[in-house]
Amino acid sequence: MRGSLTAYLAGCSAVAGLLVWGLPDAARAQEAAEQSILVTAPGAGVDSDDALGLSREDLVRSGRPDLIGALTRQLPGVTLQDAQGNPWQPVLVYRGQTASGAQGQSQGLAAYLDGARFNLPFGDTVSLDLLPDAALRDVELVDSSPVYGLNALGGALVLETATGRSAPGVTGSASLGAYGAHDASLAAGGAAGRWSVFAAVQSRGEKGWRDFSSSRLASGYADLGYDGVAAGLHAKLIVASTGLSGNGASPEDLLAVRRAAVFTHPDRTENRFTRVSLHPWADLAPTTRLQAAVYAQWQTSRALNGDAADIEPCEDEPGLLCLETEDEGEEEAEVLTDRLGRPIGALAGDPTYAVLNRGELHSRAFGMLAQITDRRPLLGGSNVLTLGTSLDYGRSAFAATTALGTLDATRGVQAAGPVIAQDDNAIAPVSVVTRNLYAGFFAAETLPLGPRLRLEAGLRYNYAAIRLDDQLGTALDGRHFFTRLNPGFELDWDAAPGLSLRAGYAETNRAPTPAELSCADPEAPCSLANFFVADPPLRQVVARTWELGASGKGAAGGWRLTWLASVYRADSRDEIRRIASGVRGRAYFQNLGDARRQGVELSLTAQRGGFRVGATYAFTDATNRSLVRIASHGNPDAEADGAITVRPGDRLPGVPRHSANLNLDYAGKMGAGKAGAGRRFSLGGTLSARSGQVLLGDEANRAPLVPGYVLVDVRAGIELLRDVVLFGEVRNLFDRAHATFGTFGEIGSVPLAEAPGASSPRFLGPGAPRRWTIGIRRGF
Numbered sequence: 001m002r003g004s005l006t007a008y009l010a011g012c013s014a015v016a017g018l019l020v021w022g023l024p025d026a027a028r029a030q031e032a033a034e035q036s037i038l039v040t041a042p043g044a045g046v047d048s049d050d051a052l053g054l055s056r057e058d059l060v061r062s063g064r065p066d067l068i069g070a071l072t073r074q075l076p077g078v079t080l081q082d083a084q085g086n087p088w089q090p091v092l093v094y095r096g097q098t099a100s101g102a103q104g105q106s107q108g109l110a111a112y113l114d115g116a117r118f119n120l121p122f123g124d125t126v127s128l129d130l131l132p133d134a135a136l137r138d139v140e141l142v143d144s145s146p147v148y149g150l151n152a153l154g155g156a157l158v159l160e161t162a163t164g165r166s167a168p169g170v171t172g173s174a175s176l177g178a179y180g181a182h183d184a185s186l187a188a189g190g191a192a193g194r195w196s197v198f199a200a201v202q203s204r205g206e207k208g209w210r211d212f213s214s215s216r217l218a219s220g221y222a223d224l225g226y227d228g229v230a231a232g233l234h235a236k237l238i239v240a241s242t243g244l245s246g247n248g249a250s251p252e253d254l255l256a257v258r259r260a261a262v263f264t265h266p267d268r269t270e271n272r273f274t275r276v277s278l279h280p281w282a283d284l285a286p287t288t289r290l291q292a293a294v295y296a297q298w299q300t301s302r303a304l305n306g307d308a309a310d311i312e313p314c315e316d317e318p319g320l321l322c323l324e325t326e327d328e329g330e331e332e333a334e335v336l337t338d339r340l341g342r343p344i345g346a347l348a349g350d351p352t353y354a355v356l357n358r359g360e361l362h363s364r365a366f367g368m369l370a371q372i373t374d375r376r377p378l379l380g381g382s383n384v385l386t387l388g389t390s391l392d393y394g395r396s397a398f399a400a401t402t403a404l405g406t407l408d409a410t411r412g413v414q415a416a417g418p419v420i421a422q423d424d425n426a427i428a429p430v431s432v433v434t435r436n437l438y439a440g441f442f443a444a445e446t447l448p449l450g451p452r453l454r455l456e457a458g459l460r461y462n463y464a465a466i467r468l469d470d471q472l473g474t475a476l477d478g479r480h481f482f483t484r485l486n487p488g489f490e491l492d493w494d495a496a497p498g499l500s501l502r503a504g505y506a507e508t509n510r511a512p513t514p515a516e517l518s519c520a521d522p523e524a525p526c527s528l529a530n531f532f533v534a535d536p537p538l539r540q541v542v543a544r545t546w547e548l549g550a551s552g553k554g555a556a557g558g559w560r561l562t563w564l565a566s567v568y569r570a571d572s573r574d575e576i577r578r579i580a581s582g583v584r585g586r587a588y589f590q591n592l593g594d595a596r597r598q599g600v601e602l603s604l605t606a607q608r609g610g611f612r613v614g615a616t617y618a619f620t621d622a623t624n625r626s627l628v629r630i631a632s633h634g635n636p637d638a639e640a641d642g643a644i645t646v647r648p649g650d651r652l653p654g655v656p657r658h659s660a661n662l663n664l665d666y667a668g669k670m671g672a673g674k675a676g677a678g679r680r681f682s683l684g685g686t687l688s689a690r691s692g693q694v695l696l697g698d699e700a701n702r703a704p705l706v707p708g709y710v711l712v713d714v715r716a717g718i719e720l721l722r723d724v725v726l727f728g729e730v731r732n733l734f735d736r737a738h739a740t741f742g743t744f745g746e747i748g749s750v751p752l753a754e755a756p757g758a759s760s761p762r763f764l765g766p767g768a769p770r771r772w773t774i775g776i777r778r779g780f
Helices: 002-021 067-074 252-257
Strands: 052-055 078-081 091-094 097-100 110-113 136-142 156-161 169-177 182-192 195-206 215-227 231-245 267-285 288-308 311-313 321-327 330-335 353-378 381-407 413-419 430-448 453-470 478-496 499-510 541-556 559-573 576-580 587-591 595-608 611-624 628-631 643-646 658-670 679-690 709-721 724-731 739-744 762-766 771-778
Touching: 052 067, 067 078, 067 091, 067 136, 067 658, 067 679, 078 739, 252 762, 311 353, 353 413, 353 430, 453 499, 576 628
Parallel strands: 110 156
Antiparallel strands: 052 136, 078 091, 091 097, 136 156, 169 182, 169 771, 182 195, 195 215, 215 231, 231 267, 267 288, 288 353, 311 321, 321 330, 353 381, 381 413, 381 430, 430 453, 453 478, 478 499, 499 541, 541 559, 559 595, 576 587, 595 611, 611 658, 628 643, 658 679, 679 709, 709 724, 724 771, 739 762
């Protein structure tokens, strides 16, 4: 399957390349920065004037297409939690909200791909590993706005892919790096008359710098479009096959001995993904345009996770195994049973017991977004009115089992017994079908109030219906409905040439996901591989955001300057949080009070000749605003009942207060004469700094922070032939040991040969050490 998919993607790219080379030169030279004719998100670009953006050139600043790296090194306030320990499975944190492909994360950012929703239906996850970075034309991170619908608590990530008209020509790169890293991409596009075609393929992977952490990714993209005088249609296809290993956090004491060590393994996820979409547009009148995006997608995911477990021979009956749990500070032991209710006997040889979680997801989704936009002059400006609707339907079939296992000498989990099925559902097989129906109706208006003042207003009604059907019984059956009308507005004032000021307010909401709704009972917790065990109701999360900002451009001392500043406060109600349970490796979700996320974002870009300087800084103050008690059984400062008391003002976990980036780049020519001939070259570097963050499970802020860090990356390129560049990069130049994530865990009886005296309950997600990349690219 892997070989055939790779061959298929390569074939598509080769055909596209031949088509492009056969197009007339005039067609390839058409201007790429044309007015967008395809819908990229709801609202016809509402709030895009102050969005944080990345161009196609920004994505390849390191030498190869790299969306995740560009987001974190070039945009203010974007940081990573490397909870899985895999470079393609990060948790993106922006304004204290998260977007991740990992199940169980609270998804506080909306994602749109070419105008349609890209939060996947099972858990609202955002899986950037499924996209070929070489296919992207433009990326925007926009402020919180009701127009962007569900999950836009902290804003929206808007992804736009390339077309043959916007990205003509052939580009490609191939690179090798430390720890078996490899990356190859090829993209080709062009236009002939009204027709255009574009295709891209990308293959990536690595052995991984940590033990048992290899990954591979193959993805492809194609676009065929016709753009007439007054109407057009684009058809797009995305296919992906990925296999990602992310062995998660390890004990702090173990990492102090060997950074590459993992606690237990395997932790492997295999994904297959296909998305087909149609993007029609039509001019209904000289000032009125209809745009739409209609998609269908299919995802198959298989997960295998080995984990430590509190399973030991029973004290009263040593020939049987018992599962040890903790309930309000009291330790309990229940006999381990299989699917038929029979006790599971102890194995010979006194092994270290563990569990092997298997999960399988089959998901399909269909959806559309359609909007009519009218633009016409008014009061010295442009009045833009957009009316639209969206509809997204998803069906997911999920099944999971947990089998008895044992740990080998490498702390790998080997299957050694039957599937576990406890009567109290602490550990039990699951099979459930979920259905999501999300509908939205929105209006966005940009109203000139004079030649230099305008009002951006938005209004959206969100409807979410979630149905769960238990395939093994009735415990998981549930019907849930959520509705909300969200308003928002922003005043923009062009105060002076090169200076704009703004002030705005927005309300947004997110509905609980099926995973959260079905894993909300502390008496029946779940693991990431075994979500669904109970069905008490959860309330939707509602955020209210105020923002002030300024932006401008100008010149000083021969430098061209652009800058952006924002100050915001977002108060959210009924936060849904993942809480550790008394069963090792299990957790549950609860509404736990309110939270406030507020801060400052600053960015500055300066250019002079071949020099380019980009600096960003963000202060993010994310705090709890309610007095609540939270179960935190792994926390050494927990009270006798295993809970901690969280007070207003306590910081939220996983959010650095301070983050800063400094990018320095120079592009020039070697041996350039009067005619300007010469070999082009580039030199650059990035300094990234992050302050400390609170450990997950330490909402009471009692434990020392995960330490902050400063990293330095350097890069260089030299032109070998025309448009052919040899590039190199070194990340974490000074090999700084650091961590991007922290939580509490229990070593228990797991043998740590490298650190036999390990006892700290702190588990950290280690950041990657120094690693190099060298490669060659054409174009971009």
